[in-house]
Amino acid sequence: MNKKLEKTVNEYFEIYPDREKLFATEDGNVFLDKSPAVDHATKTKKKWFAFDNPAKIEAIQKAEEKNKKAAIGAKKLAGVERLKKVELDQLTYNEAYDLATDLLLPLTDKKKGTVMDALAAEKEKLTGKGE
Numbered sequence: 001m002n003k004k005l006e007k008t009v010n011e012y013f014e015i016y017p018d019r020e021k022l023f024a025t026e027d028g029n030v031f032l033d034k035s036p037a038v039d040h041a042t043k044t045k046k047k048w049f050a051f052d053n054p055a056k057i058e059a060i061q062k063a064e065e066k067n068k069k070a071a072i073g074a075k076k077l078a079g080v081e082r083l084k085k086v087e088l089d090q091l092t093y094n095e096a097y098d099l100a101t102d103l104l105l106p107l108t109d110k111k112k113g114t115v116m117d118a119l120a121a122e123k124e125k126l127t128g129k130g131e
Contacts (some may be wrong), residue, residue: 004028009051022051072104079103083123088116 005024012022012030023037024030026046031037034050041048079102091099096115100107105118 005049006051010054013051013053013055017053017055020053020056022053024049024051075102076104080126083119084126088119088123091119 005026005028008028009022009024009030013019016022016032019032021034022030022032023034025037025041025044025048027044029037029040031040037048040046079099082099083103086099088096093112093115096112096119097110100115100118103119103122105122107114107118
């Protein structure tokens with residue numbers, strides 16, 4: 001596949017921005033549907049290619065990133081609410097580590113003391129009370 005063909009297909013995506021895919025053959029013909037592209041490629045003994053709309057791909061990636069950030073934000077918010085209510089000495093190590101991770105706390109290592117100190121410092125920031 002060559003750059004000229006990619007450029008041609010991208011020009012078609014500008015004309016047909018709602019299309020998720022376009023199809024093209026080595027000889028530069030562009031098709032809206034797969035079947036005619038395959039037929040033409042077979043008749044001319046050329047290869048055919050499917051192209052994804054770069055604008056659609058970018059939109060999907062942005063939406064996925066937005067959803068990921070929202071999920072992280074929701075997890076952090078839930079962690080904040082939990083930290084405000086929980087007695088740190090009642091947490092198992094795994095619960096404490098998961099909570100610190102949900103809160104995105106910077107941990108220099110995974111040792112229990114480090115995790116508990118980070119949670120205690122964060123709790124003090126949130127509530128004004130240390131444990």
